[in-house]
Amino acid sequence: MLRRPGGELATRPLHFIWIADCSGSMKSDGKIQALNTAIREAVPHMQRVADENPNAHVLVRAVKFSNGAQWHVAQETPVADFRWSDLTADGTTDMGKALTLLASQLEIPPMSERALPPVLVLISDGQPTDNFKKGLAALMDQPWGKKAVRIAIAIGDDADRDVLQQFIGHPELRPLEANNPEALVNSIKWVSTAVLQAASSPASQVQPSVSTSSTGASQSQTIGSASSPAAPPPVGPVAPASPVTNVPIPALLQPVATPSSAADVW
Amino acid sequence: MPAVIETAATTAAVWQVSGASVRGAAHLRRRLPNQDAIRWSASGNGAAPLVLAVADGHGSAKCFRSHIGARLAVMCAVRVVETAFGNQELIDPSDLSAIDCLTRRIVAEWQSAVSRDLWLFPFEEQELALATQSAGADVRQPLARRPSLAYGSTLSVAAVTESYGLYLQLGDGDTLTVSPDSHVTRPLPEDPRLFADQTTSLCMDDAAGNVRVGLQRWSAESPPPALILISTDGYANSFKDDQGFLRVGSDLLLLLQEEGLPAVETNLESWLEEASHLGSGDDVTLGLLYRSSVSLSSFPVAQPLLASVLGVGR
Numbered sequence: 001m002l003r004r005p006g007g008e009l010a011t012r013p014l015h016f017i018w019i020a021d022c023s024g025s026m027k028s029d030g031k032i033q034a035l036n037t038a039i040r041e042a043v044p045h046m047q048r049v050a051d052e053n054p055n056a057h058v059l060v061r062a063v064k065f066s067n068g069a070q071w072h073v074a075q076e077t078p079v080a081d082f083r084w085s086d087l088t089a090d091g092t093t094d095m096g097k098a099l100t101l102l103a104s105q106l107e108i109p110p111m112s113e114r115a116l117p118p119v120l121v122l123i124s125d126g127q128p129t130d131n132f133k134k135g136l137a138a139l140m141d142q143p144w145g146k147k148a149v150r151i152a153i154a155i156g157d158d159a160d161r162d163v164l165q166q167f168i169g170h171p172e173l174r175p176l177e178a179n180n181p182e183a184l185v186n187s188i189k190w191v192s193t194a195v196l197q198a199a200s201s202p203a204s205q206v207q208p209s210v211s212t213s214s215t216g217a218s219q220s221q222t223i224g225s226a227s228s229p230a231a232p233p234p235v236g237p238v239a240p241a242s243p244v245t246n247v248p249i250p251a252l253l254q255p256v257a258t259p260s261s262a263a264d265v266w
Numbered sequence: 267m268p269a270v271i272e273t274a275a276t277t278a279a280v281w282q283v284s285g286a287s288v289r290g291a292a293h294l295r296r297r298l299p300n301q302d303a304i305r306w307s308a309s310g311n312g313a314a315p316l317v318l319a320v321a322d323g324h325g326s327a328k329c330f331r332s333h334i335g336a337r338l339a340v341m342c343a344v345r346v347v348e349t350a351f352g353n354q355e356l357i358d359p360s361d362l363s364a365i366d367c368l369t370r371r372i373v374a375e376w377q378s379a380v381s382r383d384l385w386l387f388p389f390e391e392q393e394l395a396l397a398t399q400s401a402g403a404d405v406r407q408p409l410a411r412r413p414s415l416a417y418g419s420t421l422s423v424a425a426v427t428e429s430y431g432l433y434l435q436l437g438d439g440d441t442l443t444v445s446p447d448s449h450v451t452r453p454l455p456e457d458p459r460l461f462a463d464q465t466t467s468l469c470m471d472d473a474a475g476n477v478r479v480g481l482q483r484w485s486a487e488s489p490p491p492a493l494i495l496i497s498t499d500g501y502a503n504s505f506k507d508d509q510g511f512l513r514v515g516s517d518l519l520l521l522l523q524e525e526g527l528p529a530v531e532t533n534l535e536s537w538l539e540e541a542s543h544l545g546s547g548d549d550v551t552l553g554l555l556y557r558s559s560v561s562l563s564s565f566p567v568a569q570p571l572l573a574s575v576l577g578v579g580r
Contacts, residue, residue, distance in 0.1 A: 001533060002530070004537045005521060007509060007511070008506040010505065011544070012503060012545075054291075112507075204325065204463050206466070
């Protein structure tokens with residue numbers, strides 16, 4: 001058998017990033033404990049999905065935000081090696097700073113162009129106390145920020161659903177509602193399994209139609225010789241297009257968990 | 267006195283075309299068909315052009331017949347380009363209107379072929395139900411408006427003559443040329459929209475207007491490449507980086523020169539399967555046009571340039 005042509009083969013990286021609200025309000029009613037438990041319990045399910053999709057190399061990280069934003073898990077960790085260490089809650093809700101921090105990691109490099117669209121999961125129980133729009137703009141300025149699968153989980157009644165909807169950026173997808181610990185566990189599990197599964201082997205998505213010049217000259221690029229660089233293709237006026245979901249988000253089929261008592265409702 | 271036969275041993279360059287397509291490792295696991303397609307043609311008279319076409323069906327929930335769309339794409343592309351050459355329509359390849367006409371005809375033929383397939387085999391409720399299950403009820407409306415969405419596919423074409431190479435590409439995938447000294451280049455302009463698995467397609471509005479075109483005129487100063495490769499994106503996505511993928515060009519040229527095309531053909535499918543298994547998991551298709559020198563037999567009468575010897579592709 002002849003030696004295979006080409007360089008090293010590799011599976012495609014799939015970055016999965018938790019973005020967790022650790023503000024003071026998350027201390028009340030066991031919310032931060034429920035979040036820690038939910039993510040910890042989701043890890044084996046993520047590992048199972050990753051095993052079933054070996055061509056996607058799932059790499060997990062986490063950002064936390066309260067007073068400012070920091071990486072809770074800074075190193076992109078293969079899901080097989082991922083272990084969750086508990087978050088604690090205190091302070092304000094600097095969600096904008098969290099998105100700015102995230103944006104810097106979605107640049108190319110360190111991201112690769114051949115990566116699978118990353119999955120970003122924003123979990124919050126309140127309203128941002130900093131410049132959220134600036135942070136969102138920074139995120140969406142990055143090609144991978146724009147193409148990421150963005151999911152949001154609203155914990156309790158006080159979560160700012162408008163802000164979470166802006167993060168999601170797709171009119172047909174809504175923030176998941178987690179009004180009690182069971183619902184939070186279900187939402188976290190769904191994101192960790194169904195969404196991860198869908199993101200692991202996406203199909204090609206057709207670009208929205210683009211109006212271009214109708215003359216032949218606008219389409220053809222003539223190269224005088226094999227080595228001369230080609231001119232960039234002319235770009236005609238771009239028709240406004242509806243957002244294209246890169247990864248079709250599967251429906252959340254599990255029933256919403258009902259709380260065991262009124263005290264369990266956030 | 268024996269006749270003196272004057273001989274002149276000469277070499278001549280011939281183009282040969284080949285390729286392979288394998289079902290992706292992920293598609294095997296999910297029991298999906300190979301959604302790529304490849305086709306090539308050759309004429310036997312030595313002066314005709316060679317045409318190679320590769321296509322990649324999108325495979326999304328609403329593109330549930332994209333494996334058929336890909337097969338129709340390569341069939342239509344090869345037929346249209348061959349006909350254009352046969353009708354002397356591409357004598358001057360820098361005639362932009364002729365190139366424009368060619369791309370529009372390919373798209374129109376594909377749309378007609380899709381319409382015919384749909385007429386013979388209308389959508390079944392089971393197909394629509396599966397699409398709805400995967401992508402939601404919203405999938406039915408766009409399909410009702412534009413049924414060709416179900417057949418969506420990319421398309422890449424390379425055609426070589428004695429004087430030039432013509433490259434057409436709609437959607438993702440890669441076209442590479444390899445010079446005789448193993449320098450690998452991309453002859454087509456990039457499309458910055460093709461990022462994160464998004465692609466242009468035969469099923470979109472003004473598909474022909476989104477075709478990228480490349481042309482290489484050959485001369486003594488700019489000789490033809492030794493090798494041209496067209497592949498679907500499953501192949502490039504299987505390499506750790508772009509440099510690793512580009513090395514396919516130089517490595518394959520060396521293998522072809524040292525071992526010959528039959529030996530490469532024997533190994534090609536297993537290489538592509540390995541790439542999919544250890545890399546992207548996607549269907550992987552690679553077509554090649556190889557320009558080799560052959561030694562002509564010594565005859566007292568000059569021989570015409572030998573044609574390549576290949577049959578019609580899948």
